[in-house]
Amino acid sequence: MAFIQISRANYIHNLTLLSQKAGGKERLMVVLKDNAYGHGLRIMAKIAASFEIKKACVKNIAEALEICELFEEVLVLVTHPPKQSVAKNISIGINSLEGLQNILPHTAVHLKIDTGMHRNGLFEEEFDTALEIICKNSLRLRGVFTHFRSVDEVGSEYFWQTQEYLRLAQCMREKILACNIPMPPFHSCNSGALLRKVGELEDDYARCGIASYGYTHMHPSFGVYDLKPVLSLWGEKLSSRMLQKGDKIGYGGVYEVQKPCVIGAYDVGYGDGFLRSDGLKILTCKEGELIVGRSSMDSIFVISDKEKICIFDNAHAIASQFNTITYEITTKLSPLIPREII
Ligand SMILES: *Cc1c(COP(=O)(O)O)cnc(C)c1O
Numbered sequence: 001m002a003f004i005q006i007s008r009a010n011y012i013h014n015l016t017l018l019s020q021k022a023g024g025k026e027r028l029m030v031v032l033k034d035n036a037y038g039h040g041l042r043i044m045a046k047i048a049a050s051f052e053i054k055k056a057c058v059k060n061i062a063e064a065l066e067i068c069e070l071f072e073e074v075l076v077l078v079t080h081p082p083k084q085s086v087a088k089n090i091s092i093g094i095n096s097l098e099g100l101q102n103i104l105p106h107t108a109v110h111l112k113i114d115t116g117m118h119r120n121g122l123f124e125e126e127f128d129t130a131l132e133i134i135c136k137n138s139l140r141l142r143g144v145f146t147h148f149r150s151v152d153e154v155g156s157e158y159f160w161q162t163q164e165y166l167r168l169a170q171c172m173r174e175k176i177l178a179c180n181i182p183m184p185p186f187h188s189c190n191s192g193a194l195l196r197k198v199g200e201l202e203d204d205y206a207r208c209g210i211a212s213y214g215y216t217h218m219h220p221s222f223g224v225y226d227l228k229p230v231l232s233l234w235g236e237k238l239s240s241r242m243l244q245k246g247d248k249i250g251y252g253g254v255y256e257v258q259k260p261c262v263i264g265a266y267d268v269g270y271g272d273g274f275l276r277s278d279g280l281k282i283l284t285c286k287e288g289e290l291i292v293g294r295s296s297m298d299s300i301f302v303i304s305d306k307e308k309i310c311i312f313d314n315a316h317a318i319a320s321q322f323n324t325i326t327y328e329i330t331t332k333l334s335p336l337i338p339r340e341i342i
Helices: 008-022 033-037 041-050 061-070 097-101 124-136 157-179 191-196 315-321 326-331
Strands: 003-006 028-031 055-058 073-076 090-094 108-112 140-145 206-208 231-243 261-266 290-292 300-302 308-312 339-341
Touching (some): 028 041, 033 041, 041 055, 041 339, 055 061, 061 090, 090 140, 097 124, 191 206, 261 308
Parallel strands (some): 055 073, 073 090, 090 108, 108 140
Antiparallel strands (some): 231 308, 261 300
């Protein structure tokens, strides 16, 4: 059966590097959304908690409920206002004034402010109304945050947005003080922004996802970081056969065998969340074995006779072959593939 290996040591290694950069374990919020970027939510949450990380953020309430007993606080990033009250240590990220209006009284919230990405969050003109709603509905303001749009890119955009964030954060602080609400923590950096930081982090903490799983997509001129990929994907042989020059394999027969060889079918397909290859490009497994032909729903062809094959232990090469990012390669992997911790 196909399986995923999770390297505990590599995850701890990355968390160590990031928490040092942030200025302590209590200043790092681990991003575990979308099944921990496909790694396995419970598995990664338990390792992070054993490393004494106190805060996590996830996609929705269902994910929060799965792990909330392991952390002091779990922030939900992408949810519509929940209709029922949630556990005390779950906080809801607020993406719009409308969302804030519809949140049940006494809920803990983090206000997202729009500092230039324009994906979601409040504009400066909405700050006063937001704080009024918070007071009126006795909401607990547990954080103010934003997200940067250009940390991976070379150029002035990140600097411009950081200035915008500092200005708007200051404005929000003054308004919070004036309302007599306890000052909440402020946070803005994702992995790339934290790694780019020169000197100390001014914020109360950083929210890191991709770097904790061992990757960055930053331009190499920003520096090279000692991160270690955490996940590897393995397939197991379903069958193999000896084929001759000129034989064609799989749907459409798009791959023609060049010289006599053994072709194995391995049990990882696009139904398992491994992106579908159209067979026009040849991909390579970790040890260099070639993945050929069109992918099937539940299998791929590899020029190999091994019983088990490591398809990748570093998503960068596969991501660039599919013209995408490592985030997508790991996040798509089906939660039904068994995970083992090594
Ligand atoms: C996904 C996400 C992050 C983590 O980003 P990485 O680049 O994976 O570190 C942080 N903050 C928000 C709001 C996110 O949606």
